[in-house]
């Protein structure tokens with residue numbers, strides 16, 4: 001395999017082979033185009049394979065679709081009881097109390113609230129670049145000082161550098177694991193030791209949007225630290241594995257006092273269809289397993305062709321692959337767009353690298369053929 005990076009089997013799980021949203025989660029003209037849709041006034045555009053948003057094209061699963069159909073007639077209601085029941089369902093699986101769970105309008109809302117809190121606290125936020133940048137953008141907007149450290153040589157969050165950067169003003173550290181856009185992952189043992197080494201005033205926000213795609217949740221999730229009373233917020237989403245990005249459901253796991261502080265800053269509320277669909281999808285293990293396996297197949301197809309073509313790529317635990325295009329990524333992205341594939345945006349720290357999200361297996365076969373034509 002042609003990896004620029006050493007591929008380490010750190011996690012005891014087969015790595016699969018990162019965000020879809022523009023800054024602050026608001027679709028702008030550029031991202032509308034990246035997603036294969038005409039921006040307002042741009043006129044019709046031909047159908048694109050949508051490989052830009054780290055979505056799951058197989059979603060919603062059968063149980064979620066049935067729940068949506070059954071709930072449509074109930075959409076005149078606020079989902080108050082439904083959200084309470086959903087919260088209890090999430091808490092039960094985690095062995096937590098519902099007071100330790102907050103449901104958000106996507107995990108973006110959870111990240112946004114954590115960023116607001118850091119700004120209100122007048123503190124400093126530490127994170128890495130490139131990563132999902134919503135927290136950095138929102139924390140700056142809320143008045144926090146944000147420091148973005150480079151990734152390490154393996155394109156992972158650099159924990160020793162982050163630890164060394166912690167100062168008296170540090171209030172929040174945002175860690176995306178697996179990381180978007182690189183797909184790389186820190187082993188749970190290392191991340192836990194890092195969190196436990198921090199001063200109590202520092203909250204660690206661990207974004208596990210992609211964790212359930214390929215990693216062993218039991219050993220790799222930081223939810224175990226919530227049980228121990230650590231100053232940690234775990235953010236999760238139904239947008240990825242569950243294929244429900246359009247219904248906007250995410251959640252946080254944290255100590256009850258942290259959840260209470262966050263709940264006071266809620267920006268929005270969930271909808272009837274989203275809550276009922278997510279609750280149904282949560283127990284649809286067959287759909288989850290099928291999604292994992294199809295995503296893994298797409299990753300295998302993509303990494304095989306990259307290896308064949310000698311293109312370095314990062315080891316990924318997400319539903320996307322980050323790879324070296326051998327020249328300016330912007331040009332490659334434009335060429336692929338001409339060929340009918342919309343890809344993720346370029347990232348300043350790795351101007352030659354590009355992220356491709358997993359579409360259907362058939363789309364990934366077509367993409368592999370397009371790569372052979374481009375590089376062959």
Ligand SMILES: Cc1ncc(COP(=O)(O)O)c(C=O)c1O
Nearest residue numbers: 019020106107108132209237239
């Ligand atoms: C790392 C990460 N976190 C959070 C999100 C936001 O997901 P959502 O608001 O749909 O839950 C994304 C979306 O791409 C992401 O990549």
